[in-house]
Amino acid sequence: MTETPLSHIRNFSIVAHIDHGKSTLADRLIQSTGSLEEREMKDQVLDSMDIERERGITIKANTVRLEYTAKDGEHYVLNLIDTPGHVDFAYEVSRSLAACEGSLLVVDASQGVEAQTLANVYQAIDNDHELVTVLNKIDLPAAEPDRIKEQIEEVIGIDASDAIPISAKSGMGIPDVLEAIVHRLPAPKQGDPNAPLKAMLVDSWYDAYLGVIVLVRIIDGRLKKGQTIRMMGTGAKYPVERVGVLTPKMVLTGELGPGEIGVITASIKEVADTRVGDTITEDKKPTAEMLPGFKPAQPVVFCGLFPVDAADFEDLRAAVGRLRLNDASFSYEMETSAALGFGFRCGFLGLLHLEIIQERLSREFDLELIATAPSVVYQLSMTDGSEIELHNPADMPDVVKIDHIKEPWIRASIMTPDDYLGPILTLCQERRGIQQDLSYVGSRAMVVYDLPLNEVVFDFYDRLKSISKGYASFDYQLSDYRQGDLVKMSVLVNEEPVDALSMLVHRSQAERRGRGMCEKLKELIPRHLFKIPIQAAIGGKVIARETLSAMRKDVTAKCYGGDATRKRKLLEKQKEGKKKMRQFGRVEIPQEAFIQALKMDS
């Protein structure tokens, strides 16, 4: 297999907005090149995790090697690298793209260009990719291939005259796509098979049988079974055990040469030991310089995860450890909260990443969790000149010692039918956004806003979705840190602060957020014998207040000899329930109230 000359290898990926058909197209390509037996074809072979399959998103990049005999009778090897389609994984996407020479740009012919189309296509262009434009879903009555071609040319600024109309669903146009890959995408650049080994670590994942599997792209030299390799970013060394390609099953080849994409195993214990973008070389005969663009994963969003049942803490510890094995971009450390007990403060690449981890913990490890409100990483400049990174509002130092606080900002692009533009602009303004650009393509508007990430992690997605009835698309990248008038808002129930509910907010947003939290808690805390003030405060100053009035009536009308047993059992149940409540002075707050209050939506 490794005998394929470079001129007959194509390394490519597919870029698309979510739901435009990337996974379906990948399936068709695999199917029509016969890489998998018909019976092995499950829908969307590449999306292997349950969550991915359910939500139809690709989380972890994966790859497949296709054998294709073109119409000219020549035999080609096509390496398809499936990229994660979400902004949270932008860095992973950029590394996957860096391992290829070209991309299929898939655009839904009924929907047209969306926010992620743009973000992904610009990344491909940044990586000097050749592009083959594919108009998918032309079987739909709403498909307008001509209009969408124009739109692509206008918005993205690329030639779409030779875009290929296809239906990934029916298989129509797939042969044209395969021919275009061979004839319109370039072969890998000529590497030097005799130079010291230089390969890029594109991705890695944990396999229950084989351990950590590393996806590599060879630039120079040869990667062989038995070699001792070195990861240049981390300095770690490993003997290579297996070398092969994915079809998508693993097929051993023994070695890989320049231009090739394949996988290795090397008794690496944890995925965390591998860094996407790192340079792999041979320990004995190392390459002189690392590949450009390597950076370790940086968590962007943090939140606390606590077991609903305190007895599950050890299980949670084991579970986060297991997840970390397979996901170096997820980090955690122990945290204690008066409200929620023992748990972990966890770092994520973004909100989707957070949600995925949370779901995996509950689904794969059967853990019931409470997640605190997500918070971004703040940079605190202290009056004594030191700098602190704040991951948890509960750790906020005394304000008099803080000179100023900086918060992360993003650049967001939003595409929307222009009917919804007004409310979207209002939403962005409300969230302290600064408009950078506003343009139209037909009846669709594209706005670019600079926004504080802090405002986006709160409930921005949900608001955006609801005000645009789901039609607006959204994409962002982190831009920079900017100074802001940020304050710590505490929540007090019956005059007692509830640590799990405190948050850093911009002063201009404090009242709105405080009011929202107080109103929600008023709904969620059960009535007590006495009335309960619920307050949001900055320092000692109350900025929002609600009062939960006292219970008016709670007494069983009839209770005679035959009712004693039932009433006692009810009382026992109540006692059990109270054990699960968190005590704040005289007030008992059910766990469920925290779970609901901390939910971002509503």
Add this chain to the structure above:
Amino acid sequence: MSASADLALRTPSPINGDDGAPGFGIYLHWPFCAAKCPYCDFNSHVRHAPPDQARFAAAFARELATMREATGPREVTSVFIGGGTPSLMAVETVAAVLEAADRQYGLPDGIEITMEANPQSAEADRFAGYRATGVNRLSLGVQSLIDTDLRFLGRLHDVTEARAAIELARTIFPRLSFDLIYARPGQTLEGWTTELNAAIDLAADHLSLYQLTIEDGTAFKRLHDARKFRLPEDGLAADLYALTQEITTTRGLPAYEVSNHAMPGAESRHNLTYWRYGEYVGVGPGAHGRFRFENGRRVTMAERHPERWLEQVERVGHGTAEIEQLTEYEQADEMLLMGLRLTEGLDLACYEAIAGRDLAPERLTLLIDEGFVEPLGNSRIRATRAGMVVLDAVVADLAA
């Protein structure tokens, strides 16, 4: 009716005096009704063919004998024939059952013997006969003095029949109580004031005033879930409760329990036994008993289905389906939740003797400070008026 005549009529007749002890009661359950009321979750059954009363009477007698063996000889302080609708029992059946109780335990002279009855005229015809068997207290299921509300409650009688039954019962029984259900859909404070005053004018010595409760498995539960009617919201229900306390106190029938009101001295001796956490045997389908047994307290729960109960008694001598031996904590919880229902409150010394520990002293102090519980001296505590209307929450707080 002049005020003095009114008072004279309502002076409780001296059936045995209450010495404040928990007591030992006999409860007999007659499980049949003419129709099932939509709010009712009691063990009541409707039969198209009339049940064989003689056979049931014999089974009651047999089960009484079994209970007597379990409890040993005891000084009985009351008998209560509840249901169901006991006024569907033939006079002979009542006589047979009371005779059996007397045979087993030797009923002391003059103890309270209560029977529940519905006000339908057919049943009222038997009142004199019941009195002759020894029944000295009648508890009538009146429920409302408004015809439309009686229909809503699915009752088979009307107000005229109810008033007639009360008049008749008053001339026959030394003691008379009747039930009303209030906090009904659409009820106002004014409406209830009028109705309750009219009820008190009817000169019973005892009233049970229950707020309408939607119980699981009832017709009302389904209708309520389907939003066919709405109960007064908690604020109004609390106001109705407070109003009830005010009116009954002014009119000389103060509450001695959450829903029970009596002229002083006319409290139900039998029901006091439940709330003072005394002992009782339960006889008949679905009846519960609670009595000292082998250094502990035993709960017996009978088979609920009347015919299955009957067959079991005939086969093995009792209809008990389940027996529970209560732990100290369980007894303490029951004593607490029953005792705090009483205006006379709960004796902490008794509680501690059973529970083997104090009653949550810190929480108790807080509840006293907050005005939900008050100390009465001589180691007793009780729920205040503010505490009574939220008693379930107060008990849950103390028991936690």
